[in-house]
Each structure stands twice: as C-alpha cells, then as structure tokens.
Amino acid sequence: MSDKMLKFVKIGQQNPPKRDISNRKEDFNEIYKDFIKEKAGEQSSRCSQCGVPFCQVHCPLNNNIPDWLKLTAEGRLKEAYELAQSTNNMPEVCGRICPQDRLCEGNCVIEQSGHGTVTIGSVEKYITDTAWKEGWVKPINVKKEKNQSVGIIGAGPAGLAAGEQLRKLGYQITIYDRYDRSGGLLIYGIPNFKLEKFVVERRTDMLEKNGIKFVQNFEVGKDATLDQLREKHDAILIATGVYKAREINLPGKDLANIFPAMEFLTASNKKGLGDDVELFDNGTLNAEGKDIVVIGGGDTAMDCVRTSVRQNAKSVKCLYRRDKENMPGSAREVANAEEEGVEFVWLSSPKEFIGKNKVESLIVDRIKLGEPDESGRKKPEIQENSQFNIKADIVIKALGFDPENLPKLFNSNNLQVTKWGTLKVDFDTMESNLPGVFAAGDIVRGASLVVWAIKDGRDVAESIKFFLENKARESIKVA
Numbered sequence: 001m002s003d004k005m006l007k008f009v010k011i012g013q014q015n016p017p018k019r020d021i022s023n024r025k026e027d028f029n030e031i032y033k034d035f036i037k038e039k040a041g042e043q044s045s046r047c048s049q050c051g052v053p054f055c056q057v058h059c060p061l062n063n064n065i066p067d068w069l070k071l072t073a074e075g076r077l078k079e080a081y082e083l084a085q086s087t088n089n090m091p092e093v094c095g096r097i098c099p100q101d102r103l104c105e106g107n108c109v110i111e112q113s114g115h116g117t118v119t120i121g122s123v124e125k126y127i128t129d130t131a132w133k134e135g136w137v138k139p140i141n142v143k144k145e146k147n148q149s150v151g152i153i154g155a156g157p158a159g160l161a162a163g164e165q166l167r168k169l170g171y172q173i174t175i176y177d178r179y180d181r182s183g184g185l186l187i188y189g190i191p192n193f194k195l196e197k198f199v200v201e202r203r204t205d206m207l208e209k210n211g212i213k214f215v216q217n218f219e220v221g222k223d224a225t226l227d228q229l230r231e232k233h234d235a236i237l238i239a240t241g242v243y244k245a246r247e248i249n250l251p252g253k254d255l256a257n258i259f260p261a262m263e264f265l266t267a268s269n270k271k272g273l274g275d276d277v278e279l280f281d282n283g284t285l286n287a288e289g290k291d292i293v294v295i296g297g298g299d300t301a302m303d304c305v306r307t308s309v310r311q312n313a314k315s316v317k318c319l320y321r322r323d324k325e326n327m328p329g330s331a332r333e334v335a336n337a338e339e340e341g342v343e344f345v346w347l348s349s350p351k352e353f354i355g356k357n358k359v360e361s362l363i364v365d366r367i368k369l370g371e372p373d374e375s376g377r378k379k380p381e382i383q384e385n386s387q388f389n390i391k392a393d394i395v396i397k398a399l400g401f402d403p404e405n406l407p408k409l410f411n412s413n414n415l416q417v418t419k420w421g422t423l424k425v426d427f428d429t430m431e432s433n434l435p436g437v438f439a440a441g442d443i444v445r446g447a448s449l450v451v452w453a454i455k456d457g458r459d460v461a462e463s464i465k466f467f468l469e470n471k472a473r474e475s476i477k478v479a
C-alpha cells in the first residue's frame with residue numbers, strides 16, 4: 001500500500017470551493033471552482049483503499065475508484081485518466097452531475113465512520129478535465145473497419161456511449177437526432193450552472209472525429225419510419241429518452257403562461273448557446289422581473305428554480321407536496337437552490353390556477369404526511385380548510401416525464417412496450433421484440449440518470465456486437 005493513502009484521519013474533507021452566491025447568480029457558469037492539482041492529490045489520499053470498495057459497488061459503471069484515487073494521490077494523472085475512462089465514456093460529465101450522495105460517495109466507508117466521504121466526483125472531474133487540457137483525450141484509432149452499420153436513434157448519453165463503444169470495434173455508426181445539436185438532455189435539459197455546454201460539445205466533436213456520423217434535425221417517425229431505418233442498417237438502437245411531460249389536471253390548467261419544464265429549460269439553454277429564441281426574446285419564456293412558481297421536487301424542478309433566479313425573477317417559489325426529507329431531488333441541488341434565494345413551500349399542493357387569460361395566482365392546499373403508501377413513502381394528505389393563495393406570472397410544471405407513444409410515432413405498431421410505455425426489451429440482451437432492434441437509457445428505464453444511460457449504452461453495445469457477429473457468420477453460411 002502506498003504511504004500516500006489513508007490520510008482521512010489527519011486530512012479533512014474539502015470540496016472545490018463554490019463561487020460566491022451573489023456572484024454565481026449573475027451568470028449561468030458552473031458554480032464549483034476547479035481543484036488545483038495539490039488539492040486533488042491531497043483529497044484523493046484520504047481514500048482508505050477498502051478491500052471491498054462500496055463506492056465502486058454503488059457506482060453504476062463499477063468505476064475502479066480506489067485505484068484512480070491512488071494514482072491521483074501519487075501524481076500519476078495520465079494513468080488515473082486512462083483508468084477512469086476505461087469504464088466511463090464521459091467521466092467529466094458524471095463527475096459534475098451524478099448525485100454522488102446517493103451513489104459512490106454515499107457509500108464511502110470513511111463517510112460511514114464519520115470522517116466525511118472522499119470527494120470522488122470532484123476528483124473524477126479534475127482528472128478528466130486535466131486530460132482534455134493536456135491533450136490525452138485522443139480520437140479512436142479504429143484498427144479494422146467493418147462493413148456492418150448501426151443506426152442509433154437519439155444522441156443522448158445512452159446513444160453516444162453505445163455509438164462510441166461500437167465505433168471502437170470498427171462498426172459504421174450513424175446517430176440520428178431530432179434536435180439540431182447532439183447531447184440529448186445534456187445539451188437542452190441540464191442547465192449550464194451544473195454542466196457547461198463546452199464540456200458536452202468537445203465530447204460530441206470528438207465522437208465526430210472518431211468517424212461517427214451525426215444526422216441532426218432528423219425525427220424518426222417523421223423523416224423516416226423505423227422500418228426504413230431497419231432496411232438501411234444491420235442493427236438499430238433506440239435511445240430516445242422520455243419527453244412526455246406529466247400533466248396537472250386542475251381547474252385553470254389551460255391558462256397562458258403555464259409551461260412544462262422542458263420548454264422553459266430548452267429556451268434558456270438555447271439562449272445560452274447563442275441562438276435566437278423568439279419566445280425568450282419576447283419575454284414569454286423569460287423569468288425576468290416575474291413571480292415564478294415551480295411545481296415539483298425533483299432535479300428538473302431544481303434546475304427550473306435556479307434558472308429563474310439567474311434570469312432575475314422577482315420571486316421564485318417551489319411547491320412540493322412532501323417535506324424536505326422526502327424530496328426526490330439531490331440534497332446538494334436543494335441546498336444550492338436555498339442558498340440562491342429560492343423559497344420552498346414544503347407540504348403544499350396546487351388546487352386551482354386563477355387568472356383571466358393568463359395565470360395570475362394559484363390556490364394551494366396545505367398537506368400533511370399520512371401513513372406510508374405501498375412504496376414506503378408517507379402519503380401526502382390534504383389538510384381541510386388550509387387553502388392559501390400564491391401570486392404567479394409564470395408557472396412551471398416539473399412533475400416528471402413519461403415515454404412518448406413510440407409505436408405510434410415510429411409507425412411501428414408491432415414494437416412492444418410495457419404498461420408504462422417504456423420499450424419492452426429482453427433484460428439480458430436489451431433487444432426489443434423486433435429482431436435487430438435494441439433499446440437503452442431512459443426509454444427503457446423511465447426517467448433516470450446520466451450514469452445509468454451510459455451504463456446501458458455500454459451494455460447494449462456488447463449485445464449489438466454479439467448480434468452483428470452472428471449475422472455476419474450467418475451471411476457467410478448462406479453465401
């Protein structure tokens with residue numbers, strides 16, 4: 001064991017500093033500053049190098065965390081990067097936006113003994129950002145080109161990870177996306193203050209240099225049917241994510257200025273990328289000077305409230321029907337939102353939207369938590385005669401996402417879905433009921449996390465490889 005490790009008794013936990021609150025509210029840049037080399041090494045040296053590393057077990061990608069922490073502590077950053085990228089197609093993205101408190105860091109053994117977790121995510125970000133700076137991230141050197149091709153629908157993390165893994169093996173990859181940029185929710189969902197867009201763009205640019213063909217503004221279902229793509233490629237991967245916003249069926253729901261979260265966030269992200277966005281520029285989707293109410297308690301709701309703060313809203317309130325302890329959003333993001341001045345109205349549920357043509361206020365019920373329901377969470381119950389009123393110029397609905405109706409959209413009625421509308425796949429192979437059509441990411445899991453989408457992309461690439469090898473063997477036999 002290197003004498004550089006196990007320093008957690010003497011060295012306290014330190015994350016990279018956050019930018020000053022008043023300063024970070026002024027722009028959309030990331031709020032965490034970078035580690036300097038010495039700090040990354042020092043913080044890595046706190047790792048206790050457990051025999052059974054629970055951090056690794058609880059990382060969906062099974063990242064070899066203890067080993068890259070040790071290499072970082074020893075100053076062997078290039079090797080640390082090589083190891084980190086061997087299990088993860090976007091370590092710099094995961095280091096920034098994984099909810100580490102629920103995954104690797106939440107299971108760090110020194111955290112359990114009260115010393116404060118090793119800051120795994122920040123080190124992962126540091127190692128990979130350094131690799132980009134130093135030019136260690138290189139295009140793939142494809143040893144032998146293969147003539148079989150894979151069509152991937154969706155350029156989000158699942159599609160990108162699968163595309164990269166298959167390209168490394170020499171397959172011809174085309175990624176279709178209905179957006180005009182690649183990255184899926186990394187580009188148009190997640191705001192800059194969590195993930196600056198250059199981080200996503202340098203990845204997708206590199207994938208293009210790797211020989212992956214991107215076809216943008218191409219909506220499967222409109223510009224081609226699934227069957228047409230199946231004829232064109234030897235295998236298909238559906239990685240389309242989930243985009244149908246959950247609705248809120250209350251009186252007044254059709255009033256103007258009540259928006260689904262993705263409409264609001266996409267407009268803001270596009271603006272940040274320098275696009276002309278008419279609905280933002282004419283004030284419709286711009287929170288400036290307005291009273292904003294966001295309904296929901298997940299990460300999407302946190303992104304909406306914090307975007308509103310940065311757009312200089314007059315006030316920003318978040319309505320959530322449970323309490324802080326029972327919020328689905330990451331504790332870190334809730335804390336960031338509170339610091340930035342968001343007012344949380346816990347234990348509250350909207351009852352009615354009020355206004356003439358556009359929303360002017362909401363009538364809200366107070367909630368109490370009852371007995372646990374079948375999921376084990378305490379059931380929210382309306383308190384009788386507890387109504388109150390909240391003023392709102394814009395209401396943003398962040399109540400989660402369901403899958404779109406893909407069989408209908410793709411004009412492929414025989415494509416099987418589950419009762420939740422997610423794609424039905426064989427859990428071992430990730431193949432749908434249509435031979436040679438695979439699926440991965442949120443469209444299989446339901447709304448989930450980037451790290452799980454990457455994991456699925458890597459796993460499905462293995463299955464597609466197996467399928468294509470069999471197909472190639474069969475075609476030789478037939479010939």
Ligand SMILES: Cc1cc2nc3c(=O)[nH]c(=O)nc-3n(C[C@H](O)[C@H](O)[C@H](O)COP(=O)(O)OP(=O)(O)OC[C@H]3O[C@@H](n4cnc5c(N)ncnc54)[C@H](O)[C@@H]3O)c2cc1C
Pocket residue numbers: 097098099153154155156157158159176177178179183184185186189190194218219220221239240241242265299300303409440441442443447448449450451453
């Ligand atoms: C606002 C928000 C914040 C989030 N924050 C976090 C976070 O902090 N940390 C975290 O880990 N996760 C976060 N998530 C979840 C995470 O972004 C998703 O789990 C992940 O992006 C799913 O990856 P995916 O590749 O399956 O789908 P997506 O990223 O959704 O990509 C799907 C792609 O498919 C394309 N597509 C869809 N239909 C078609 C079609 N018919 N034809 C062509 N292309 C199509 C879409 O345009 C899109 O580019 C957040 C999600 C949201 C909405």
Ligand code: SF4
Pocket residue numbers: 058059060061062063065088094095098100103104105120121124451
């Ligand atoms: S990918 Fe996510 S869960 Fe895994 S080590 Fe990195 S930050 Fe932790």
